[in-house]
Each structure stands twice: as C-alpha cells, then as structure tokens.
Amino acid sequence: MPGQVIDGKAIALKLREAIMERVKALKSQGILPGLAVVLVGEDPASQVYVGHKAKACQEVGIKSEVMKLPASTSEAELLALVEKLNARPDIHGILVQLPLPKHIHEEKIILAISPDKDVDGFHPLNMGQLFIGSPRLVPCTPYGCLKILQELGLDIAGKQAVVVGRSNIVGKPMAALLLQEHATVTICHSRTRNLSEITKTADILVVAVGKPNFITGEMVKPGAVVLDVGINRLPTGKLVGDVDFSSAAEVAGWITPVPGGVGPMTITMLLFNTLEAINYARK
Numbered sequence: 571m572p573g574q575v576i577d578g579k580a581i582a583l584k585l586r587e588a589i590m591e592r593v594k595a596l597k598s599q600g601i602l603p604g605l606a607v608v609l610v611g612e613d614p615a616s617q618v619y620v621g622h623k624a625k626a627c628q629e630v631g632i633k634s635e636v637m638k639l640p641a642s643t644s645e646a647e648l649l650a651l652v653e654k655l656n657a658r659p660d661i662h663g664i665l666v667q668l669p670l671p672k673h674i675h676e677e678k679i680i681l682a683i684s685p686d687k688d689v690d691g692f693h694p695l696n697m698g699q700l701f702i703g704s705p706r707l708v709p710c711t712p713y714g715c716l717k718i719l720q721e722l723g724l725d726i727a728g729k730q731a732v733v734v735g736r737s738n739i740v741g742k743p744m745a746a747l748l749l750q751e752h753a754t755v756t757i758c759h760s761r762t763r764n765l766s767e768i769t770k771t772a773d774i775l776v777v778a779v780g781k782p783n784f785i786t787g788e789m790v791k792p793g794a795v796v797l798d799v800g801i802n803r804l805p806t807g808k809l810v811g812d813v814d815f816s817s818a819a820e821v822a823g824w825i826t827p828v829p830g831g832v833g834p835m836t837i838t839m840l841l842f843n844t845l846e847a848i849n850y851a852r853k
C-alpha cells in the first residue's frame with residue numbers, strides 16, 4: 571500500500587498560528603520580536619528564500635529587517651554589520667544567509683553572531699549544547715524534521731534512524747536530535763559502503779545530500795518514515811528532492827514531498843527560534 575504523504579505546509583501553518591498567538595502576547599507586554607536577515611550578493615535562489623522568510627515574519631507579526639549587501643562586501647564590513655546587530659536591543663535574531671561569497675569565511679561570520687541571537691543554531695556554542703544534550707537554539711531544518719515526527723505522533727525512541735548526509739547545517743544536528751529522542755542513529759555519507767543495505771534498516775530515513783532523486787524505493791524499508799530535506803532545481807525548472815518520490819512513496823509508510831514538505835517547516839522553526847531568542851536577550 572502506498573505511503574501517506576506528509577503535508578508539511580499544513581503542519582507549518584498550524585504551528586505558525588500558535589506562534590502568532592505568542593507574538594500577540596509578547597506585544598501586549600510591549601515586546602516586538604525582531605529578526606534581521608542579511609543577504610550578501612545577488613544569487614536569485616537566495617533572494618527568493620529571503621523573500622519567503624520576510625513574508626512569513628510579516629504573517630505572524632514578527633518585525634523583519636532584510637539587509638541586502640553587494641557581493642563585493644568585504645569580510646570586515648560584514649563582521650561590522652553583525653556586531654551592530656548583536657548590539658541592537660530591538661533585534662532578537664540574526665540570520666546571515668548562506669552560502670556567502672567565496673572571499674568571506676563562513677565560519678568566522680557564524681562565530682561572530684551572538685549565540686543568544688543565533689536563530690540558525692549554527693554557532694559552535696549552540697551546536698555544542700545540542701550535542702551534549704542541552705539544546706539551546708536548534709538548527710531550523712533538523713528541528714522542523716523533528717517537529718514533523720512529533721506532530722504526526724510517530725515514535726522515535728528505540729527506532730532505527732538513518733541520516734544520509736553529514737553537513738553541519740542538517741545531517742549532524744539531525745543525528746544529534748534523533749539521538750536525544752532515543753533513536754539508534756546511523757549517519758551515512760559519500761564514503762559509506764553498501765548504502766542501500768543501511769538505508770533499508772531505517773524506520774526513520776532523513777535524506778540531505780543535495781542530489782536529485784538519490785534515494786529510490788529499493789533503498790527504503792517498507793513502512794519507513796522518509797523525510798526529504800533536498801531541494802534541487804532540475805534544468806526543466808522542476809523542483810525535486812533527494813528522494814525519488816514516486817518509487818519511495820510506494821514503499822514508505824510516510825513521506826514528505828518536495829515542495830511542501832520539510833521546506834515550510836524550516837521557515838516555521840526560524841520564526842519559533844526568533845521568539846525563543848527573546849528569552850536569551852539581555853534586559
């Protein structure tokens with residue numbers, strides 16, 4: 571029997587309604603949540619994502635400030651802007667859109683963002699807190715994947731979870747979150763041998779490799795939950811994930827589509843983290 575398609579958009583909308591209520595309550599206490607989104611360069615895909623983020627903020631009542639800087643911006647100039655934003659009491663969250671132009675060291679910028687305003691959860695302090703089991707601000711995409719599992723009422727404890735991809739922004743924090751929820755976690759990557767033997771053991775399969783249709787139905791355990799983090803634009807203009815949806819959906823118990831799966835949850839968790847960051851703001 572083909573698996574059920576997970577409506578990430580519907581789950582995201584439901585969570586955003588709760589976020590909207592929290593924003594209202596904060597405003598009645600005189601607190602206006604503020605998010606700064608910094609975009610360096612003119613990458614068209616990044617422009618679109620930043621637009622989505624600003625619109626989502628507006629819809630729930632969060633103040634967003636989008637700062638667009640030319641690709642020629644120096645590392646020192648970007649660091650100076652981050653310092654300014656760190657010091658602003660009206661800005662609770664700072665997101666510097668990645669990837670950055672090659673002449674800017676991403677690691678240096680991430681380190682410069684105050685861990686208290688790091689709504690991406692990429693700062694080593696927040697990443698470290700997650701890995702020692704005391705999560706603070708949690709990276710939005712893996713957090714969104716966890717919320718999907720929780721909202722659907724799917725058990726994680728004791729399950730076999732396989733994460734395909736070992737990036738700092740998705741694979742590693744995803745593995746840490748699943749471990750925290752008591753799954754038995756395996757991380758696979760480009761050097762993994764017998765990948766399909768391992769993916770076939772997964773009750774929960776999370777795929778974040780950036781390769782269109784990389785995981786096919788034969789690699790999926792019958793009944794598994796498949797979360798597809800990939801967003802790949804084909805030359806035809808079609809948007810596809812890292813999972814071959816049609817073959818995997820025949821085998822999986824639950825599966826996220828692309829678009830309309832994990833993506834809307836990522837933005838929802840960014841809104842959520844912006845409200846969380848208010849708790850870390852210095853009074």
Ligand SMILES: Nc1nc(=O)c2c([nH]1)NC[C@@H]1CN(c3ccc(C(=O)N[C@@H](CCC(=O)O)C(=O)O)cc3)C=[N+]21
Pocket residue numbers: 618619622665666667668669690710801809828829830831832833834835836837
């Ligand atoms: N510092 C930083 N933080 C990020 O969180 C970050 C980043 N840099 N750089 C780029 C990636 C990408 N990303 C997406 C978020 C939402 C959708 C999303 O909402 N997708 C929708 C629509 C897709 C579409 O139509 O284009 C969907 O999947 O249904 C996609 C991609 C956040 N990123």
